[in-house]
Amino acid sequence: DIQMTQSPSSLSASVGDRVIITCRASRNVVSYLNWYQQIPGKAPKLLIYATSALHSGVPSRFSGSGSGTQFTLTITSLQPEDFATYFCQQSYNAPYTFGQGTKLEIK
Amino acid sequence: QVQLVESGGGLVNPGGSLRLSCAASGFTFSEYSMSWIRQAPGKGLECIAYISSSSGYTNYPDSVKGRFTISRDNAKKSLHLQMNSLRVEDTAVYYCARVPDYGDPLRYFDNWGQGTLVTVSS
Numbered sequence: 318d319i320q321m322t323q324s325p326s327s328l329s330a331s332v333g334d335r336v337i338i339t340c341r342a343s344r345n346v347v348s349y350l351n352w353y354q355q356i357p358g359k360a361p362k363l364l365i366y367a368t369s370a371l372h373s374g375v376p377s378r379f380s381g382s383g384s385g386t387q388f389t390l391t392i393t394s395l396q397p398e399d400f401a402t403y404f405c406q407q408s409y410n411a412p413y414t415f416g417q418g419t420k421l422e423i424k
Numbered sequence: 425q426v427q428l429v430e431s432g433g434g435l436v437n438p439g440g441s442l443r444l445s446c447a448a449s450g451f452t453f454s455e456y457s458m459s460w461i462r463q464a465p466g467k468g469l470e471c472i473a474y475i476s477s478s479s480g481y482t483n484y485p486d487s488v489k490g491r492f493t494i495s496r497d498n499a500k501k502s503l504h505l506q507m508n509s510l511r512v513e514d515t516a517v518y519y520c521a522r523v524p525d526y527g528d529p530l531r532y533f534d535n536w537g538q539g540t541l542v543t544v545s546s
Contacts, residue, residue: 408531
């Protein structure tokens, strides 16, 4: 199975900040990398698919980039509702595996 | 709008069985692949079963292979997960999720249910 590793595991930031979350795959996943946001007690929500495509309704302050084994999720101008946990997920090879998550907390 | 509603969770003894269901509405169920994804308390996400739109392809990670079986009934717009030989480490919230069928390997989970809790304990 392809292993996904996110860094950092947790991150403190302030409203208005720009943050970057990194996801590394143990093998080349080309551009088949997705990002999800999860608020405590709720189901995850799709943010970005295929590395950089914004899912319907997702604000443009979210963006994704990368290829191969290294990917990033960038959130510019953090809003209060963005404090959540973020997961990356590869779909290049089944079983489709997730990173361990990055918890974004308010500083 | 798209709705996915899971049911069937609960408390079960180790070694026991449970069958989860997911009722779909608001979209053409037969045109989408589907998955079950679980999240142990305070932990990350694990995709534990995947089924193609026609049921012709299924996939499981080693952690559940041979114990869990995913199935679907397109006429009834329902997804199921039969879980046998349950272990304490299977304790988790189980989500069903929709997967748009754009062809491999472009697969992502674009809609999720609210989840159902499975607790395996004696």
